[in-house]
Amino acid sequence: MARQILHHRFLQTFLHRRPISTTAAAAGNPLQNSTTTIPPSPHTPNPTTRTPLAKQFETCLQNLKPGFTQYDVVEALRSQPDPDLAFDIFRWTGQQRNYKHSSTTYLTILQITINNKRYQHSETLIEEILAGACTGTVPLYNSVIKFCCGRKVLFNRAFDVYKTMLNSEDAKPDLETYKLLLDSLLRRFNNVNVCFVYLRGVKSMWKQMKAAGVVPDTFVMNMVMKAHAKCGEVDQAVRVFNEMGLYRNEANLYSYCYLIHGLCEKGRVDEGLGFYKEMRGKELVPKGSSFMILICSLAMEGRFDEAIKVVYDMLGESMSPDLLTYKTVVEGLCREGKVDEAFDVVEEFRKKDSFMNEKTYKVLLNGLRYVN
Template sequence: MAILLPRINRTSLLRLSLRRISTTTAVLDPSPPVPSQTEAVPPPQSPNPNPRTRTPLEKQFETWLQALKPGFTQSDVVEALRSQPDPDLALDIFRWTAQQRHYKHNHLTYLTMIEIAVSGKRYRAAETLIEEVIAGACPPSLPLFNTMIKFCCGRKFLFNRAFDIYKKMVKSEDAKPSLETYALLLNSLLRKFDKLNVCYVYLHAVRSLAKQMKASGIIPDTFVLNMIIKAYSKCLEMDEAVRFFAKWDCIIIKPHSFHCDHMKEVAGITVTKTISIVAS
């Protein structure tokens, strides 16, 4: 016998079944929410309307890079470096060219770049370049090494570095010390002869330079002779100054007036006539 439910109960059960079905469908197949008309849609992003403009130095740098065609030589790089009014731009070109294949800087490019750095007061850059040369970045060259010594002699904290370069020159076959080299070193030493006890410390270095200069066959000029005599005179070593002149073979030395005046001032020596010392 069939059980007949009241109409109200059948309607409630039907509604409950439909509600369960709709809930299950929403979980299994969710649909994306429809944005309301009041929601603002963000506009698409456009490229930067104000890109950074290149500076004149950047444009000039790129111009020179285009001028240095593939296969450029060291002479081309030297010309490019000397044409730059800005030392920083010249250094950028120097570093960029060093990174190119089949190219290597030589003594001319390093000499040019060091001169530009020093004249532009880029002293830290000059020190770095000098250290690279000492480490063997390019073949030795007398003008290059003399320029390096001149720079080091002008910087108090690089005084010892100047003599390191000199020792490297002595061992080199292509960059032996010249008269200019000895003049730079002696002048740098004499600037330290401010006190008598300090003079004796540096007089040994003066003796060593004079000895090596004679051994290498370099004849001192008046300027170098003045400095050597001044070094001996400040240490009151007048007899040794005379012996120094006696070591020069086959040279007739006519002392400059400064020689005699300095000897008279420091050691109280009276010179009545010009003396010619003939070394034998």
């Protein structure tokens, strides 16, 4: 029996790209009437020369019965271990009559290309989605935003998708959307000179989120607090902290650490110490950096008893201050004329700090002699 052939026009579009496309042209078209035969093309390769990929492609198409649905295509894509072959199947099915890809099939192939690092295919699919190739849904748009946020060159594209969602009737941004975008903005707060620019975006999204009735969780509120604290707007950070109860969210150690950092950097040490005591009352353990900024801030204000108490608290949690923190406390005592007390404190630190090495101990002693 003469072999039936696939849709030649489609196969020619990726003939130059993959070896399978040359051999797939010789495969049978499962959607064609089985009683109709077509004479073999003079350019059709010998069946014995088909590659394993061509056989996989042919087998997958044979499993797609005439009148296949989006569900059948999704199953075919997920069962295909070769991402390039899955992409070819996606393209081939999309060109068949009486069939159109849905948001589910686009989401499936997008996840396949991203997970297998076929980023060029991913970007092409994203442009098609935004152009209206399928009806957009929240899971699909969120997957697009997540991919764009992970690539610097597509950072602005993520916010284009967000605007599309805002203008949509059935795919409005949800909590996951705001988490992805806020996290992407916060990653750019490392540079102090530009953090104020991105803070505007955080404020705008925070307002839009509340106006849309999306209930924030602790993670989102922590990111908003962190953005304000990083830019020195600690009053706004405290205001967000106080709103946690309205949304039935419980502050965690990150909530307190962001406030302690922001308040201490602004010189509002009393308030920072107050939040520190509050979190310790809840049996929350601050991060090491929060311990140290509070210790240094107290020592620089001459409140050595409180600073030393926080040092002991830190050591009790099996964390060790760095050399700069130790020097801030010890040399501060010396400048206040409390040299003997400073020597005693160094010895006490050495006994309680199992992580203090001999080099750190000698540096502290030499510093004391120099200051004295």
